[in-house]
Structure formats: C-alpha cells, structure tokens
Amino acid sequence: MKNCGVSSEALAEYIFGEMEPSEASRIAGHIKECSACREEIKKLSAVSEAVKSIEVDFSGDIWDMQRASIIRKLEKKEKQNVSIFRVFSPGFMLKTAGAAALIFILAAAGFKAFDYIKTVESRQAIAGNTEMLQNLEILERLDFYEKISAGKKQES
Amino acid sequence: MEKNRDQKHREDSEIIKEILRGSGPAMNELIKKYQKRVYNTAYGMSLNYDTAWDISQEAFVKAVRALPSFRGDSSFWTFLCRIVINTFYDHKRKVKSPGYAANFSDYSDDEDKRMFEVRDVINIEEDFEKKELKDRLKSALSALTDAQRQVFILKNNEGLKIREIAGVLNISEGTVKSHLNRSVEKIKNELGGIL
Incomplete structure (x- = not known):
C-alpha cells in the first residue's frame, strides 16, 4: 500500500507521457526515493509492454493480398458510384431536363397540329353538310313551285 | 539516396x-x-x-x-x-x-x-509461457468495456495523446483519463500473478 501521496493515476500519466515536463521530472526524482512507487511503475510498464505484445504481423504477401482486395473493393464501389453520380450529376440532369422539354414541346406541337387538322376536317364537313342542306332546300322549293304551276294548269 | x-x-x-x-x-x-x-x-x-x-x-x-x-x-x-x-x-x-x-x-x-x-x-512463434500471457491478456482486455479498451489501445499501443483520443472518440479529456485509469487498474489486477 502506497502512502507517499503520489497517486497511481499520476504514475500512469507519467508512464504514458501525459505529464508536463516539470511534473514528470518531479515524479522521476520521487521514484528514485520511493520503493512503493518504483514497484508500481514496474507493474505499469509490464502491463503496457504486455498489451503491446498482442500486436500481430503477417508476411509481406498477405499484406499485399489485403491491399489488393481493398483496392478491388474501392474500384467496385467507384463503378457503382459513377453510375449513381451520372444520374445525379448536374450535366446529366440538365441533359435529361432538356430532352424532357424537347419531348414535351414536340408532343404539344403534335397535339396542336392534330387538333388543327381535326378542326379543318370538321369545318370542311360542316361546310359540305351545309351545302347539301342548301341544295335539298332548293330542290324542295323547285318541287313546290312545280306542284303549284301544275295545279294552276289543271284549273285553267 | x-x-x-x-x-x-x-x-x-x-x-x-x-x-x-x-x-x-x-x-x-x-x-x-x-x-x-x-x-x-x-x-x-x-x-x-x-x-x-x-x-x-x-x-x-x-x-x-x-x-x-x-x-x-x-x-x-x-x-x-x-x-x-x-x-x-x-x-x-x-x-x-x-x-x-x-x-x-x-x-x-x-x-x-x-x-x-x-x-x-x-x-506467431510463441512458447507456452507467452501463450499463457496472451490468453490472460485477451481475457483481461475482454473484461474492459469497449470505451475502456479503445482508450487503452489508442493510448498504449498507438501512443495517441489524451486530447487526440478525446477527439477520436468524441468524449471529454476527463472521460478519457477516467477510462484509462480504470482500464490500467483492471488489466493490472487481471495479470497480477504473471507479471
């Protein structure tokens, strides 16, 4: 049990290099005098070294393989991205909007032309029907006058 | 050159x-x-x-x-x-x-x-003693919370400053220090007999 007044937290900060230089040199001086702190520092260093030892390494070709795999994944993502970006890119959207506007204009013009043709056709049809009615009316009148003149002849 | x-x-x-x-x-x-x-x-x-x-x-x-x-x-x-x-x-x-x-x-x-x-x-080329230490270490690290383990690894193995760890984990420096102290204590107690 330490009773020198230096906390374990302070010793951990010292070990991990988180102390101000002046404080670190004070602790370094204290460690020389205090066997309990020396013991604690020894344990902390052992913990630190032990945890560092969990690090692993692979042979060069395994690292190469991982790198190649990462780059392939990136390229694959990039391809997917390009197609998505194409859809949402300002250029693509402008072109799409232009094409849509053109289609709309053409469709509207076509509809208008169709409407015009229909109107002309119906006007012609109306004119034709009117002429036919007028002709019928003339024929009916002629018939009427013929009947009258035939009646007058019989009376005389 | x-x-x-x-x-x-x-x-x-x-x-x-x-x-x-x-x-x-x-x-x-x-x-x-x-x-x-x-x-x-x-x-x-x-x-x-x-x-x-x-x-x-x-x-x-x-x-x-x-x-x-x-x-x-x-x-x-x-x-x-x-x-x-x-x-x-x-x-x-x-x-x-x-x-x-x-x-x-x-x-x-x-x-x-x-x-x-x-x-x-x-x-991995390790003798029995090293293997035992590594197994104990793994168990000691597993006993930590995710945050404690992250702080300890970033500090001890990667040498990041407390300020940098706070930035990486988006927590305060005080919390980083607290996680670090707790993790050191836990690992030290877990490995007590073999260090």
Whole structure:
C-alpha cells in the first residue's frame, strides 16, 4: 500500500507521457526515493509492454493480398458510384431536363397540329353538310313551285 | 539516396493530394503505410483476428472514399482511427442484426470474400509461457468495456495523446483519463500473478 501521496493515476500519466515536463521530472526524482512507487511503475510498464505484445504481423504477401482486395473493393464501389453520380450529376440532369422539354414541346406541337387538322376536317364537313342542306332546300322549293304551276294548269 | 529517403517518408498530405488526383500508386502507398497499424488497432478493439481483418479492410475503403472530406485539421492517423472505431461499432451492430452472414463485409457476396482463417497466416512463434500471457491478456482486455479498451489501445499501443483520443472518440479529456485509469487498474489486477 502506497502512502507517499503520489497517486497511481499520476504514475500512469507519467508512464504514458501525459505529464508536463516539470511534473514528470518531479515524479522521476520521487521514484528514485520511493520503493512503493518504483514497484508500481514496474507493474505499469509490464502491463503496457504486455498489451503491446498482442500486436500481430503477417508476411509481406498477405499484406499485399489485403491491399489488393481493398483496392478491388474501392474500384467496385467507384463503378457503382459513377453510375449513381451520372444520374445525379448536374450535366446529366440538365441533359435529361432538356430532352424532357424537347419531348414535351414536340408532343404539344403534335397535339396542336392534330387538333388543327381535326378542326379543318370538321369545318370542311360542316361546310359540305351545309351545302347539301342548301341544295335539298332548293330542290324542295323547285318541287313546290312545280306542284303549284301544275295545279294552276289543271284549273285553267 | 536523399531523394529515395524522401520518397519513402512522404507526408500524408502529399500522398492524399495525389490520390485525389487519381493516382493508384499513391493509394497503394497510403494503405501500405497504415495497414499494420489499422489491423492491430482493429484487433485491439475486437480481439478477434478475422473480425480485425474485415474491419481493417472496410475501414480503408471508407477512409479512401472519405478523403475528399479530409481537411487536414487533425492528422490522417487520427482521422483513420475514428473510421476504425466507427467500423468496429458498425460490425457489432451487423453481428447483432438478424440475418447476419458469416462474413462482415458489405460485399460478402463478391469474389473478394475472405476464404481463409486469418489465424492460419499470422506470424506467431510463441512458447507456452507467452501463450499463457496472451490468453490472460485477451481475457483481461475482454473484461474492459469497449470505451475502456479503445482508450487503452489508442493510448498504449498507438501512443495517441489524451486530447487526440478525446477527439477520436468524441468524449471529454476527463472521460478519457477516467477510462484509462480504470482500464490500467483492471488489466493490472487481471495479470497480477504473471507479471
């Protein structure tokens, strides 16, 4: 049990290099005098070294393989991205909007032309029907006058 | 000679600029530079060789794709650490989600699916004593909370400053110190007899 007044937290900060230089040199001086702190520092260093030892390494070709795999994944993502970006890119959207506007204009013009043709056709049809009615009316009148003149002849 | 040395230790910012200009070799260079650190950080978090492999791959894919948003306010390594931590949590969520398949990657249906056990390709030459220590260490680290383990690994193995860890984990420096002290105590107690 330490009773020198230096906390374990302070010793951990010292070990991990988180102390101000002046404080670190004070602790370094204290460690020389205090066997309990020396013991604690020894344990902390052992913990630190032990945890560092969990690090692993692979042979060069395994690292190469991982790198190649990462780059392939990136390229694959990039391809997917390009197609998505194409859809949402300002250029693509402008072109799409232009094409849509053109289609709309053409469709509207076509509809208008169709409407015009229909109107002309119906006007012609109306004119034709009117002429036919007028002709019928003339024929009916002629018939009427013929009947009258035939009646007058019989009376005389 | 001087030029070769310079090329070997190029600044990250310089490599990143080249990647953003579309350089494949620069991308290879950046991944190679951090590959081992990323794998070991992922292993420190997950304590599983296969999971660490998948997390590290995924983290690199995310990091390279996020490069255009990297402003250089922090070092590239702390930027990468943040991505490794996020990927670690994504992995945890995926493992817990129903319908999770054997392999973590988003691309588990592609040709890059890992077809081997990572443990089989690790360079491990250890005697019985070391193996016992490693088993105890693993159990000690497993007993920590995720946050305590992350703080301890980033501090002890990666040498990040408390301020940097606070930035990576998005927590206060006081919380980082508290996690660090608790993790040190727990590991020390767990390994007490064999150190």
